[in-house]
Amino acid sequence: MKNYGCQQNLINPNPDSLAILEFLCEESNKLHNCGVYLGRQLWFKGRRYLKKFDLNKLLKNNNHYRVLYSQVAQQLLLSVTESFKSYYELQKQYHKKTITDKPRPPKYRKKGGFCGLTYPKQALKLRGNQIRLPLGKTVTRWFGLSEFFLPMPTNLSFSTIKELRIVPRNRLFYVEYVYEKKIVMQKNDPEKVLAMDHGIGNALSCVTNIGKSIIIDGKKAKSLNQWYNKKIAKLKEGKPQGFWSDDLARTTEIRNRQMRDFVNKSARYIVNFCRHHRIGTIVFGWNQGQKQSVNIGKKNNQSFVQIPMGKIKDRIHQLCDEHGLKFIELPEAYTSKSSFLDNDLIPNFGEKPEGYQFSGKRIKRGLYRSKQGFLVNGDVMAAANILRKYVSIQPVNISLAKVSRAVLTLPQRINIFNRGFNPIQYFFFESPLL
DSSP: OOOEEEEEEOOOOOOOHHHHHHHHHHHHHHHHHHHHHHHOOOOOOOOOOOTTTHHHHHHOOOOHHHHOHHHHHHHHHHHHHHHHHHHHHHHHHHHSSOOOOOOOOOOOOOOOOOOOEEEGGGGGGGTEEEEEEOHHHHHHHHOOOEEEEOOOOSOOGGGGEEEEEEEEEEEEEEEEEEEOEEEEEOOOEEEEEEEEEEEEEEEEEEETTSSOOOEEEHHHHHHHHHHHHHHHHHHHTOOOOOOOOHHHHHHHHHHHHHHHHHHHHHHHHHHHHHTTTTEEEEEOOOOOTTTSSSSSSSHHHHHHHHHHHHHHHHHHHHHHHHHEEEEEEOOOTTTSSTTTTTOHHHHHHHEEEEEOOOOOOEEETTTEEOTOOOOOOOOOOOHHHHHHHHHOOOOOOOOOTTTOOOHOOOOOOOTTSTTTOOTTTTOOOSSOOO
């Protein structure tokens, strides 16, 4: 199985290159909206499905299509077609009542905005230590420019690059190098399991059945989001609806980079922890649609919704696929109320027996008292209940003997935002990984 990575670098263009990027991304935005318009009209008026190359055939004489390099325009319209295909499939599932939320057709992008560019490997050429990107015949005829160059990363080989993307975001431009990477698979024990519960202050609370527990600290991420909200509110004070500025773009970009760093380092640390201890299964407690229906107060709602737990989950899942770990999602209903030490029932959502009382009680945030009066970390105990829930549905007997009161009381706390933190340096891997 081939695995692909994506490296993103900031582009620092000179005025001439900046003008080229802005012009191309604006034309890409207009072509995208043309494709969406045709797709919507075909669906609304005739219930006709878009086929793979329909938009390319219909728009090949469009001015915005002809301005872009042909392969870039084709890639853009293929992505629009894929969006409509997803919409068609969701429509079928909605009518079969397998999903509850009615899907909406792809929307238009903001008028006057920028849309990304995608260059396949076939269009790229290496010139010295720079990658040549063609501009097409129309741009050459209009402006006398046939190409522009981007630096080749020193840590990548040109032969492994499969695609190059130019991504406009918050008034900046980034280049993404999609490359093929080799992964050395490692033998892990599927009966060694790590279960995790996600939250706010304790972003990820993890328990294993080998007698270890860890917590990824989320207080700094919460603090950064609070700072961002205050800053944005101050910058928008007294301004009209839809106001945007360079300060807002810069502040948003800083916050997004911080959250991206938090997501990647957290996921990498968890997966490296499992590889180091030969843990073969990761169980993530997750309720579908939980952020859409959350109601835990205005301040808590803001913190809970803005911390990107869905991205952390998806990133962990991706890394598990790359390294041969098994990833499982389980609903986390009642896991924070049931007492692991007293072996309480863990019902599914809406299936709690009438009048049933749990043995223990959460006496304050992060602290749980069992029936016998033992105090344990509430979030770690919730992770232990997710682990117990997973074990109960397995055909093989997975031991929980090492999940003791000490494991639930004294987890190791990991602060991702410590200066110099490196999720790799904490683990030693045998070489080669077998």
